[in-house]
Amino acid sequence: MKIDTVIFDLGNVLVRWSPTILYDKIFSDKKERDHFLNNIATMDWHSEQDAGRSPQEATELLVKEHPDWAHPIRAFYARWKEMFAGPIEGSVEILKELKEKGYKLYVLSNWNAELFNDTVDDFPFLQWFDDRIISGEVKLKKPDAAIYQLTLQRFNLSPQQAVFIDDSEQNVETAESLGIRGIHFKSPEELRQELQALNLL
Incomplete structure (x- = not known):
């Protein structure tokens, strides 16, 4: 056929598309950037939004879980378009x-x-x-x-x-x-x- x-x-x-495009601007330390993307705002977390969970809900859940990382967490969807090249x-x-x-x-x-x-x-x-x-x-x-x-x-x-x-x-x-x-x-x-x-x- x-x-x-x-x-x-x-x-x-x-x-x-890559989150590192954005987070290279947010973190001056590459190790800190990698820690954040590998352990906090992970692809597993992000993929839950692909299935329908709202970015706002996902952000607030993650901030609650990792309050010390609130600023970079909130940037993930607030500055979404900066992940595109x-x-x-x-x-x-x-x-x-x-x-x-x-x-x-x-x-x-x-x-x-x-x-x-x-x-x-x-x-x-x-x-x-x-x-x-x-x-x-x-x-x-x-x-x-x-x-x-x-x-x-x-x-x-x-x-x-x-x-x-x-x-x-x-x-x-x-x-x-x-x-x-x-x-x-x-x-x-x-x-x-x-x-x-x-x-x-």
Whole structure:
């Protein structure tokens, strides 16, 4: 069955995002920055917001737990946009080429709904997609198989006709377990080669 659909993750596939971009401004000591991100405002904590918990609630819970770190904790969502370093131009160029070739294009991204709505207009190429599933809107997140199944159902897709691109190997493995072709994103150059191997570019 011919692939006619490409599903993209967003963070660190099409958009550069890292909390260190912000916290390099807040902490002069790299060890202190790393301690904060590895032990206080962790990715596990942040990913709860991807599943639907509000940034405000998450912030207050963490401040209560770590009052000595209140200032950098509050900065996490108050200065959210400072964690972005713009689009990944090579990936955006690939997205443009796929659009021009007429493939169906969808987003499947772990992203808090409120934060996504605050950010979406900063990246005009997000309008090139036919539709999207944002984890915070559906209260499911990758790598839970249910969010992939929802994507297939909502957009009436056959797994064999789709390819899924994500920078998380675990997320790619879930897609593949459901019969979707997976590409573990490492760089735009490698992505181009993999899509060429599938005769999509």
